[in-house]
Amino acid sequence: MTAARTEAVAVGASAGALEALSVVLPRLPAGYPLPVLVVVHLPPDRDSLMVGLLGDSCRLPVREAQDKEPIEPGTIYFAPPDYHLLVEPDRRLSLSGEEPVLFSRPSIDVLFETAAETYGAGLAGVVLTGANGDGARGLRAIRQAGGTALVQRPETAAAAAMPLAALDACPDAVALTLEEIAEYLRGMVPPR
Amino acid sequence: MSESVEDVEFRLLLEAVFRKYHYDFRGYSRASLKRRLRQARERMGCATFSQVQDRVLHDATAFPELLTFLTVQVSELFRDPDYFRAVREKVVPYLRTYPSLKVWVAGCGAGEEVYSLAVLFREEGLEERTMIYGTDISSQALRRAEAGVYGLDRLALFTENHRRSGGKSSLSDYYTAAYGGAVFDKDLRRRVVFSDHSLATDQVFAEVQFVSCRNVLIYFDRPLQDRALGLFGDSLSRQGFLGLGAKESLRFSSRADAFETFDREARIYRKRGEA
Ligand SMILES: C[S@@+](CC[C@H](N)C(=O)[O-])C[C@H]1O[C@@H](n2cnc3c(N)ncnc32)[C@H](O)[C@@H]1O
Numbered sequence: 207m208t209a210a211r212t213e214a215v216a217v218g219a220s221a222g223a224l225e226a227l228s229v230v231l232p233r234l235p236a237g238y239p240l241p242v243l244v245v246v247h248l249p250p251d252r253d254s255l256m257v258g259l260l261g262d263s264c265r266l267p268v269r270e271a272q273d274k275e276p277i278e279p280g281t282i283y284f285a286p287p288d289y290h291l292l293v294e295p296d297r298r299l300s301l302s303g304e305e306p307v308l309f310s311r312p313s314i315d316v317l318f319e320t321a322a323e324t325y326g327a328g329l330a331g332v333v334l335t336g337a338n339g340d341g342a343r344g345l346r347a348i349r350q351a352g353g354t355a356l357v358q359r360p361e362t363a364a365a366a367a368m369p370l371a372a373l374d375a376c377p378d379a380v381a382l383t384l385e386e387i388a389e390y391l392r393g394m395v396p397p398r
Numbered sequence: 399m400s401e402s403v404e405d406v407e408f409r410l411l412l413e414a415v416f417r418k419y420h421y422d423f424r425g426y427s428r429a430s431l432k433r434r435l436r437q438a439r440e441r442m443g444c445a446t447f448s449q450v451q452d453r454v455l456h457d458a459t460a461f462p463e464l465l466t467f468l469t470v471q472v473s474e475l476f477r478d479p480d481y482f483r484a485v486r487e488k489v490v491p492y493l494r495t496y497p498s499l500k501v502w503v504a505g506c507g508a509g510e511e512v513y514s515l516a517v518l519f520r521e522e523g524l525e526e527r528t529m530i531y532g533t534d535i536s537s538q539a540l541r542r543a544e545a546g547v548y549g550l551d552r553l554a555l556f557t558e559n560h561r562r563s564g565g566k567s568s569l570s571d572y573y574t575a576a577y578g579g580a581v582f583d584k585d586l587r588r589r590v591v592f593s594d595h596s597l598a599t600d601q602v603f604a605e606v607q608f609v610s611c612r613n614v615l616i617y618f619d620r621p622l623q624d625r626a627l628g629l630f631g632d633s634l635s636r637q638g639f640l641g642l643g644a645k646e647s648l649r650f651s652s653r654a655d656a657f658e659t660f661d662r663e664a665r666i667y668r669k670r671g672e673a
Contacts, residue, residue, distance in 0.1 A: 320433070
């Protein structure tokens with residue numbers, strides 16, 4: 207897709223997110239060198255649910271993103287419930303309580319668009335299962351910046367609407383099953 | 399990567415706003431500020447930030463509109479009830495020991511945080527000895543704070559927040575419903591002063607025992623966060639309290655040493671005593 211070296215992965219998931227992420231994230235090996243930034247739509251009061259649920263099964267450290275923290279390689283960051291997660295030009299994370307975008311806070315589009323500005327062609331964006339259209343615009347921004355776009359194959363998703371919207375906005379995105387997405391992400395970095 | 403033309407224009411626009419209007423957004427978190435400015439650009443029907451700059455430099459009436467995009471005005475009464483519960487249960491016992499108290503709510507927006515604390519201090523019997531200063535850069539927000547009127551559709555949430563914060567009275571004791579809004583009791587404002595003050599450009603104005611600055615620092619980059627935290631440190635009396643937003647901390651600040659953690663979960667810190 208692109209010759210640029212991938213430096214970061216951004217993932218968005220909504221309805222069915224936990225099951226989908228439980229397939230993809232634990233398949234990333236210990237020592238995987240890329241940061242993985244994840245936005246999941248959750249009810250606002252569920253504090254860091256994902257970190258607790260996925261932390262044990264992942265081989266990479268899983269954390270809730272903190273405002274202004276430097277993005278570390280090989281770390282999985284989740285947007286805190288009710289805050290947008292953004293990537294700053296100096297490769298730090300930032301949080302924002304701005305209005306929801308497409309009824310969502312955190313918003314996948316906001317993460318993808320800001321990450322695309324910072325990482326350009328060095329970003330891989332992944333849209334997984336979901337029942338809305340978040341992530342489509344952001345994935346297109348990632349492609350326009352020369353990055354890699356991956357989408358869960360709609361017929362394999364618990365909720366197909368989000369993958370379908372992403373493929374609609376981004377027809378040259380690669381559609382894969384969850385296992386294939388994990389494999390693809392592993393393959394983006396040179397074997398150690 | 400070299401700077402894009404849009405980034406050049408973005409910086410120049412912020413510079414123009416600072417030079418002409420003395421509002422300094424140059425140290426704000428870039429990613430979200432740029433998103434908001436793009437929304438403003440679209441709303442103003444401009445193709446580029448240069449066009450926005452031209453407009454605000456030559457048409458003073460365009461600036462207030464731009465300003466509404468530059469700041470984020472999202473708030474609630476008793477937002478994050480656990481914070482107010484911690485203030486009530488853990489900070490108030492210390493504050494009680496002072497004969498007179500000053501509280502600074504920095505970035506008070508439309509006053510939600512100020513009214514929350516005013517109600518809390520009344521419930522705790524501290525109202526008569528307390529002055530609350532609410533400051534913000536948005537004159538529009540400050541006017542709303544002075545008016546103390548909130549949409550009736552938000553009252554259910556505010557009431558629930560107040561209850562969860564350990565409220566000892568009924569929130570409905572403090573407002574009357576009129577004109578489709580809940581008008582907060584003028585009496586609550588007797589010991590409240592709202593004024594224009596920027597954490598980016600202004601100095602300390604009083605010695606206070608408690609600074610509550612919530613959901614403001616996340617919109618600043620680190621040097622500007624450090625400036626604001628420096629003001630709080632200078633303004634707080636020895637062992638004074640600093641409360642931040644639910645996802646804010648001193649962790650990545652070079653000012654962290656000036657404070658100690660008082661309640662990690664609630665994000666409440668305490669100024670260290672002089673060595
Ligand atoms: C999201 S609101 C927070 C309101 C309230 N403190 C809360 O937590 O709900 C952020 C506020 O910070 C204000 N603000 C932004 N820049 C500021 C500055 N340099 N100095 C003071 N206030 C500022 C904005 O105008 C806005 O009212």
